[in-house]
Amino acid sequence: MAPLAAPLRFPLRLARGALAVCGALFAAGAVAADLSSAVVGSWRKVSHTATMSGTTFDTHAALLKQRPCADKIRYNVNQDGTYRLDASASDCDDRYKSMQQKLYAQTKWRVVGDTVTVSATDFAVGQSYKVSVSGNRMTWVGTEDQGTVVFQR
Numbered sequence: 001m002a003p004l005a006a007p008l009r010f011p012l013r014l015a016r017g018a019l020a021v022c023g024a025l026f027a028a029g030a031v032a033a034d035l036s037s038a039v040v041g042s043w044r045k046v047s048h049t050a051t052m053s054g055t056t057f058d059t060h061a062a063l064l065k066q067r068p069c070a071d072k073i074r075y076n077v078n079q080d081g082t083y084r085l086d087a088s089a090s091d092c093d094d095r096y097k098s099m100q101q102k103l104y105a106q107t108k109w110r111v112v113g114d115t116v117t118v119s120a121t122d123f124a125v126g127q128s129y130k131v132s133v134s135g136n137r138m139t140w141v142g143t144e145d146q147g148t149v150v151f152q153r
Contacts, residue, residue: 036111038133042086043075043151050147059147067092073100075151083109083118116140 069092087097119126129140
């Protein structure tokens with residue numbers, strides 16, 4: 001008769017480390033889920049700062065000087081994963097409204113960790129931003145020098 005195999009021993013330190021990793025992954029998943037819920041809503045862009053050749057400027061403020069109506073444009077981050085621009089309540093001319101809305105007609109969003117990605121190509125390519133939501137403000141910081149976009153509910 002073959003001897004019984006010795007019970008598998010799992011060092012306490014390794015077990016604690018594995019539990020800590022599992023807990024961190026669970027917490028990160030919970031944070032991502034909370035962040036995914038937090039970004040859903042209708043947002044108005046309040047600034048988009050970018051830096052070029054060492055100079056920082058607000059591209060959204062420049063747009064508003066030319067088209068003040070753009071201040072009423074909404075960016076809708078929908079629960080179903082769509083990301084749409086809604087210019088219907090703006091005072092912009094119909095041609096501008098139509099053109100802007102068409103640019104976002106196929107755009108989708110997703111959050112992984114603390115990064116939101118928007119894409120019109122089913123994520124074959126897209127723009128990624130570190131995202132944070134605090135109260136009625138959402139901030140996207142570009143991961144590839146796209147600048148910082150601030151939205152307000």
